[in-house]
Amino acid sequence: QVQLVESGGGLVQTGGSLRLSCAASGRAFGVYTIGWFRQAPGQEREFVAAHSWRGGRPDYADSVKGRFTISRDSAKNTVYLQMNSLKPEDTAVYYCAASPPYYSGSYYSATSFAYWGQGTQVTVSS
Numbered sequence: 001q002v003q004l005v006e007s008g009g010g011l012v013q014t015g016g017s018l019r020l021s022c023a024a025s026g027r028a029f030g031v032y033t034i035g036w037f038r039q040a041p042g043q044e045r046e047f048v049a050a051h052s053w054r055g056g057r058p059d060y061a062d063s064v065k066g067r068f069t070i071s072r073d074s075a076k077n078t079v080y081l082q083m084n085s086l087k088p089e090d091t092a093v094y095y096c097a098a099s100p101p102y103y104s105g106s107y108y109s110a111t112s113f114a115y116w117g118q119g120t121q122v123t124v125s126s
Contacts, residue, residue, distance in 0.1 A: 012123070021080055053102065
């Protein structure tokens, strides 16, 4: 079991930045792939970024490549999502999620993740 708590959301103007945090507690943090998803009103939850438990290069949705950066601080059991050059279409509730331990499948779908945080609202004004 792992518990996830997001923080760092808020209201920002177009072109601004925010850093989201996802603090994990419970079992060893390093065995989980951590993903960030977002859900806008009336839309499905969509993949944003992921950092595999194996390490290596993180993965991003095309819509955020070059603007968002996911990173993991294992000493703090925390994953961050640095969001730069924000656009109004980035407005959504952002969720972090953890895979089952040692997960080796695709992580682009929300169904691949077993544990979820409560979400944090990000609003980008035009």
